Amino acid sequence: MPQFSQAISKLKASSTVVxxxxxxxxxxxxxxxxxxxxxxxDFQPPDHVLEAARDAVDQGLTKYTPAxxxxxxxxxxxxxxxxxxxxxxxxxxxxxxxxGKQILYNxxxxxxxxxxxxxxxxxxxxxxxxxxxLAGGVPVPVSAPPETGFIPDIDDIRSAITARTRAIVxxxxxxxxxxxxxxxxxxxxxxLVNEHDLWLFADDLYEHLIYDGKFTAAASYARExxxxxxxxxxxxxxxxxxxxxxxxPIDLIKAMNRLQGQSTSGANSIAQYAVTVALNExxxxxxxxxxxxxxxxxxxxxxxxxxxxxGLKTPNPRGAFYVMSDLTVIDPNENKAALRLxxxxxxxxxxxxxxLAPGHARFSYATSLDNVTEALERISRLLN
Numbered sequence: 001m002p003q004f005s006q007a008i009s010k011l012k013a014s015s016t017v018v019x020x021x022x023x024x025x026x027x028x029x030x031x032x033x034x035x036x037x038x039x040x041x042d043f044q045p046p047d048h049v050l051e052a053a054r055d056a057v058d059q060g061l062t063k064y065t066p067a068x069x070x071x072x073x074x075x076x077x078x079x080x081x082x083x084x085x086x087x088x089x090x091x092x093x094x095x096x097x098x099x100g101k102q103i104l105y106n107x108x109x110x111x112x113x114x115x116x117x118x119x120x121x122x123x124x125x126x127x128x129x130x131x132x133x134l135a136g137g138v139p140v141p142v143s144a145p146p147e148t149g150f151i152p153d154i155d156d157i158r159s160a161i162t163a164r165t166r167a168i169v170x171x172x173x174x175x176x177x178x179x180x181x182x183x184x185x186x187x188x189x190x191x192l193v194n195e196h197d198l199w200l201f202a203d204d205l206y207e208h209l210i211y212d213g214k215f216t217a218a219a220s221y222a223r224e225x226x227x228x229x230x231x232x233x234x235x236x237x238x239x240x241x242x243x244x245x246x247x248x249p250i251d252l253i254k255a256m257n258r259l260q261g262q263s264t265s266g267a268n269s270i271a272q273y274a275v276t277v278a279l280n281e282x283x284x285x286x287x288x289x290x291x292x293x294x295x296x297x298x299x300x301x302x303x304x305x306x307x308x309x310x311g312l313k314t315p316n317p318r319g320a321f322y323v324m325s326d327l328t329v330i331d332p333n334e335n336k337a338a339l340r341l342x343x344x345x346x347x348x349x350x351x352x353x354x355x356l357a358p359g360h361a362r363f364s365y366a367t368s369l370d371n372v373t374e375a376l377e378r379i380s381r382l383l384n
Contacts, residue, residue, distance in 0.1 A: 007134055014126050016350050016362075019338065023348030034375040035348040036363045039175060039322065041237040043295075046288040049236065052277035056270040065266035068257045069096025069245070073272045076279035077245045081228075083282070084207075085217040089247050095256050098267045100205050100231035100244035101127060106256035107227045107246065108135040108167075111199050116166035118201075121152045122356035123324060125175045125203070137166065141356055149315050150177035150324065154188040161192065167199035168192065170218050173206035176355050176362040177324045178300075178317020183216040190221035200226040205244075208235035208289050210319040211297050224249050232275045234320075235289050241271040296321050299365040299372050306376040307363075310383055321366040324352065328359045329383070337361065345382040347375045 020037035027033050044050070056062070068074065074091035081087040097103045104127070112118070114136035120128045122141040129139035142160050144152040157168065170189055172181040193200040202218040207230070219226040231244030246256065266272075278285045300316075304323055307314040313326040327337035338351035338361050352360035365372055 011130060011134065012354065016126060019342070019348055019350050023342065031346060033346045033348055034371050034378065036365065036367060036375060037348045037350050039234070039364050039366055040239045041234065041292065041366045042368060043237045043292050045237045046278065046285055048281055048284045049238070049274050049278045053270050053274040056273035061269055061273050063269060065269050065272060067261040067265045069094065069267060070272050070276070073276045076276045077247065080279050081247060085220065087217060087219055087223070093247055093250050093253050095246045095253050095260065096267050096272060097244045097246070097260060098264055099233065099242045100229050102264065103229045103244045103246035104201065104203065105131050106259050107201055107229070108132055108137065109259050110252060110255040112137040112166055115164060117162060117164045118166060119157060119160050119168045121171070123150065123176050123352060124355060125171065126354040128169055144179070146313065146315050146324070146326070150174065150179035151181060151185060154185060157189065158192060161196055165196065165198060167201055169201045169203065171203040173210055173319025175206065175320055176322050176357070178320040178322045180210055180213055180318035181216065186216040186218050187221050190218050193222050193225050198225065201229060202226050203229045205229065205231055205234055206320040209293060209296065209321060211293070211300065212318045227252060232278060236278050236285060237292070238275065241268065241274065243267055243271045243275045296365065299369055302369065303363060303365050303372050303376070310380055321364060323363050323365070324357055324360045325363060326359055327361050332359065334359050334361055340382070341379065345378040347378050
């Protein structure tokens with residue numbers, strides 16, 4: 001058989017996908033598994049968004065769209081940033097892709113040359129280092145320990161900057177920890193990219209899912225150096241609709257669009273129309289977000305208190321819908337601990353190995369309160 005490329009041969013499968021797939025396989029075999037692996041809201045999308053998708057079909061809006069996204073959606077995204085973040089963009093500074101993951105990948109491909117370094121805060125989303133390496137770059141982790149609530153020390157980030165540093169990735173609220181960075185930390189990171197002439201990749205996908213405090217838009221402090229990665233999947237419960245969008249300097253967006261035009265072209269037309277409605281009728285969408293946020297808050301409180309009560313040290317996250325829990329009382333090796341939870345307790349979690357969180361695992365509480373309760377009861381039985 002002909003050989004595969006070195007880049008693909010070195011590429012690891014996402015541990016989130018691996019453990020979620022295993023949990024789903026067990027379910028198909030008739031095993032009752034509480035899967036807390038995937039970051040996927042269990043809510044149906046808002047009614048007005050579903051209705052908009054039906055309208056798009058009825059109107060025949062099912063053809064190819066421009067590679068960068070429909071003008072109407074890009075205009076609606078501009079409205080979102082102006083309304084919610086006091087950031088002024090034009091439609092030419094917006095790109096729509098097949099999920100936030102594509103926006104992120106397009107960005108790395110547009111700015112990285114072989115050997116360029118990108119600073120990422122650990123624990124980090126497993127896709128960051130994989131995409132950086134695919135683009136020829138070198139991921140440089142900076143640790144944010146549990147003792148700080150997974151908030152990085154700005155001096156550690158500053159110390160990681162070298163002559164090869166090209167970008168810093170900022171993700172707040174964060175996947176996998178749920179950490180929400182204080183304004184002074186976000187501003188300090190923005191000041192670093194200004195000082196060292198770097199790119200700032202602001203992964204703001206969980207912007208609306210904050211329980212304590214407020215969201216700080218990094219682009220407000222380094223606008224000409226920031227690529228915002230955003231989308232409709234998490235707060236609007238539109239994961240399978242695959243609509244992400246990015247905002248940034250026009251030359252960067254043009255470069256990303258050239259890549260997208262030769263790779264996937266435009267995103268799903270029906271989903272773009274529906275997300276346009278979600279953004280333009282934001283009062284209705286906001287009501288949906290508020291409803292889900294209260295549900296997530298209740299689940300978070302139950303999960304964090306329950307895990308800590310059993311000796312699984314778990315900082316209380318201020319955003320997103322994840323917790324990072326110390327599983328060393330189950331097994332010092334996080335993979336073995338996660339496997340025990342899955343095989344013996346029938347609770348699916350994602351081990352912290354690929355997040356660079358040794359001894360820990362990520363629990364997603366984007367599932368029902370009943371499932372959270374059941375998961376805690378099963379873990380308790382395993383420990384006792």
